[in-house]
Amino acid sequence: xxxxxxxxxxxxxxxxxxxxxxxxxxxxxxxxxxxxxxxxxxxxxxxxxxxxxxxxxxxxxxxxxxxxxxxxxxxxxxxxxxxxxxxxxxxxxxxxxxxxxxxxxxxxxxxxxxxxxxxxxxxxxxxxxxxxxxxxxxxxxxxxxxxxxxxxxxxxxxxxxxxxxxxxxxxxxxxxxxxxxxxxxxxxxxxxxxxxxxxxxxxxxxxxxxxxxxxxxxxxxxxxxxxxxxxxxxx
Amino acid sequence: xxxxxxxxxxxxxxxxxxxxxxxxxxxxxxxxxxxxxxxxxxxxxxxxxxxxxxxxxxxxxxxxxxxxxxxxxxxxxxxxxxxxxxxxxxxxxxxxxxxxxxxxxxxxxxxxxxxxxxxxxxxxxxxxxxxxxxxxxxxxxxxxxxxxxxxxxxxxxxxxxxxxxxxxxxxxxxxxxxxxxxxxxxxxxxxxxxxxxxxxxxxxxxxxxxxxxxxxxxxxxxxxxxxxxxxxxxx
Numbered sequence: 386x387x388x389x390x391x392x393x394x395x396x397x398x399x400x401x402x403x404x405x406x407x408x409x410x411x412x413x414x415x416x417x418x419x420x421x422x423x424x425x426x427x428x429x430x431x432x433x434x435x436x437x438x439x440x441x442x443x444x445x446x447x448x449x450x451x452x453x454x455x456x457x458x459x460x461x462x463x464x465x466x467x468x469x470x471x472x473x474x475x476x477x478x479x480x481x482x483x484x485x486x487x488x489x490x491x492x493x494x495x496x497x498x499x500x501x502x503x504x505x506x507x508x509x510x511x512x513x514x515x516x517x518x519x520x521x522x523x524x525x526x527x528x529x530x531x532x533x534x535x536x537x538x539x540x541x542x543x544x545x546x547x548x549x550x551x552x553x554x555x556x557x558x559x560x561x562x563x564x565x566x567x568x569x570x571x572x573x574x575x576x577x578x579x580x581x582x583x584x585x586x587x588x589x590x591x592x593x594x595x596x597x598x599x600x601x602x603x604x605x606x607x608x609x610x611x612x613x614x615x616x617x618x619x620x
Numbered sequence: 621x622x623x624x625x626x627x628x629x630x631x632x633x634x635x636x637x638x639x640x641x642x643x644x645x646x647x648x649x650x651x652x653x654x655x656x657x658x659x660x661x662x663x664x665x666x667x668x669x670x671x672x673x674x675x676x677x678x679x680x681x682x683x684x685x686x687x688x689x690x691x692x693x694x695x696x697x698x699x700x701x702x703x704x705x706x707x708x709x710x711x712x713x714x715x716x717x718x719x720x721x722x723x724x725x726x727x728x729x730x731x732x733x734x735x736x737x738x739x740x741x742x743x744x745x746x747x748x749x750x751x752x753x754x755x756x757x758x759x760x761x762x763x764x765x766x767x768x769x770x771x772x773x774x775x776x777x778x779x780x781x782x783x784x785x786x787x788x789x790x791x792x793x794x795x796x797x798x799x800x801x802x803x804x805x806x807x808x809x810x811x812x813x814x815x816x817x818x819x820x821x822x823x824x825x826x827x828x829x830x831x832x833x834x835x836x837x838x839x840x841x842x843x844x845x846x847x848x849x850x851x852x853x854x855x
Contacts, residue, residue, distance in 0.1 A: 537772035537835075538780075544833035545773075545826065571835070572807065573824045580822065587815065589808045591780065598779035600772075600806070611846045 390549035390566045392508040396464055396484070398552065398565035403467040405560035407445045414558055417594060421601040425592035426503045426532045427451050429604050433528040434499040441488070441515070442505020446472030446480060453478055460495070462488070463505075488522070489514035496522055501530045504602075509549070509568040516582035520609045529584055532604045535591065536572045539602070547574050575605065585610035625784035625801045627743045631699055631719070633787065633800035638702040640795035642680045649793055652829060656836040660827035661738045661767045662686050664839050668763040669734040676723070676750070677740020681707030681715060688713055695730070697723070698740075723757070724749035731757055736765045739837075744784070744803040751817035755844045763843050764819055770826065770838045771807045782809050810840065820845035 387393045399406070413419045426448060430438065434457050440449045443461030445468050452459045453476060463469050464484040472480040483493060485508070500522055506512045519529050534540075543550065552564030570578065579586050584607040591600035622628045634641070648654050661683060665673065669692050675684045678696030680703050687694045688711060698704050699719040707715040718728060720743070735757055741747045754764050769775075778785065787799030805813065814821050819842040826835035 535772075537770075545828055545835050546833070571826055573826045573838075576821075576824045585820070586811075589811045591806055591808045593780055598781070600780050 390551070392511045395507050395511075395565045395567070398563050399465045400467065401563050402554075402561050402565075403445075403465055403471070405558065407468070407471050408560070409558055410445055410447050416556075417601045420596065421592045421594050422504075422532060423447075423451075425590065425602065425604060426501070426530070427455070429530050429532070429590065429606060430457075430499060430501050431455055433530070433606060437497045437524070438499045438501060439493075439495075439497040439522065440478075441485070441500055441502045443472060443480065444468050444505070446475050446478065448501065448503050449478040449480070450476040460497075462493070485511040485515040489518045491518070491521070493522070496524050496527075498524050498527045499530065500527070501532075503532050504534070506531060506533055507565060507567040512568070513578065516578055516584070520583045523609055525609075527608065529607045530604065531575075531607075532602050533575070535600045535603045536570060536575065538600045540569060540571075543569070545571055547571060572603070575603075579605060579607050580610070583610055584608065625786070627746045630742050630746075630800040630802070633798050634700045635702065636798055637789075637796050637800075638680075638700055638706070640793065642703070642706050643795070644793055645680055645682050651791075652836045655831065656827045656829050657739075657767060658682075658686075660825065660837065660839060661736070661765070662690070664765050664767070664825065664841060665692075665734060665736050666690055668765070668841060672732045672759070673734045673736060674728075674730075674732040674757065675713075676720070676735055676737045678707060678715065679703050679740070681710050681713065683736065683738050684713040684715070685711040695732075697728070720746040720750040724753045726753070726756070728757070731759050731762075733759050733762045734765065735762070736767075738767045739769070741766060741768055742800060742802040747803070748813065751813055751819070755818045758844055761843070763841060765839065765841050766810075767837050767839045768810070770835045771805060771810065773835045774837070775804060775806075778804070780806055782806060807838070810838075814840060814842050815845070818845055819843065 438457050438459045440461040443463050449459045449461040459478045461480045462483040466482050469480045469482045547570050550569045552566050554561035554564045586605050586607045588606040590604040594601040673692050673694045675696040678684050678698050684694045684696040694713040696715045697718040701717050704715045704717045782805050785804045787801050789796035789799050821840050821842045823841040825839040829836040
């Protein structure tokens, strides 16, 4: 049985909603993406990326296509087969069906200059396991970039504490059903998750929505921390 | 002439309001301090401090006294003479009248294991210059800890962008006049300020008010970054 607030429920919900999702993204129906966050994540990746990019939770492939246009070599992975199918039909990147559990279990035997997650980190343990696997997926000097819902501006009126929250398709077009739950993390918890995974956050961005004048998301740019590279500073 | 939104106005306002401030702190009249932030800053300092602590913007000396109780050796500095006078009468720490400009100009020829600023960073340039001076004030392996108003929970409804804001004594007892302006920084700007000053943030805390269940402040714990110590990792 799949419980309401669980990793499995997230995947089940996205499998159900892949068709309206593809339509929403491709028809530019998600206002905050069009106004702010699409450009913000592309610029963040371009600011650090050298060549090989892995788009983790790539969905129908929007970000991969944008990065290909900017002369980067991109591979996209997602746990939802229907989204990967749409992605493959839409662009020249390599797209594979792969869950974060697969990634954490080292099924992807490749390394990259940049890993990016664009609003694709929704779970608890799946996300924590993925973070643990990040340093080994990065080439030396590589970057791990995450754009996610801003914990304060986007956290609603619930208590400011980590925990599972019910999903909602509020603000989305018709056609969506059975929203995915998500695991809320405070800003300090996100920061701690990077550090616990051997990653040093070198920049925090808060892209501001030009209409509301409030932050529309948060972007963390991180790299493998000096303490975890094997290059000890006192050598 | 002192303009309304300026560094000079901050000092002028605190000189005017030192008497009601001393009373508010000593009579535990500031609810968020009593409920959350006093304990949070003491615990943060104790978690990293070894021996010599510098309390920057110490005011009437509350934090210095708390840290002395915990067997730390504390020096307090503040730009407001009347506050330093009260501090000297209240505890055994060494207290000196000194502005952040004095500190930035290296008038303090000492180093410390931990520097702490507890709600004492209100200006723009004065704060930036102080940050630049921090690495040289720290003993090797030392920490710089800042507790400040949470940029999102405490930022009000104004645009989420850096800039001078008018002060207010709303919520304070009677007796306060002519509130000090303050320079608002977004969370990303605070983080960038640390990095630009050669400081690596190793922890972000967001102490939660048990009544409102929202973050009452933000605490940054930082240390001199590996890149700035003179110990290059490729040596």
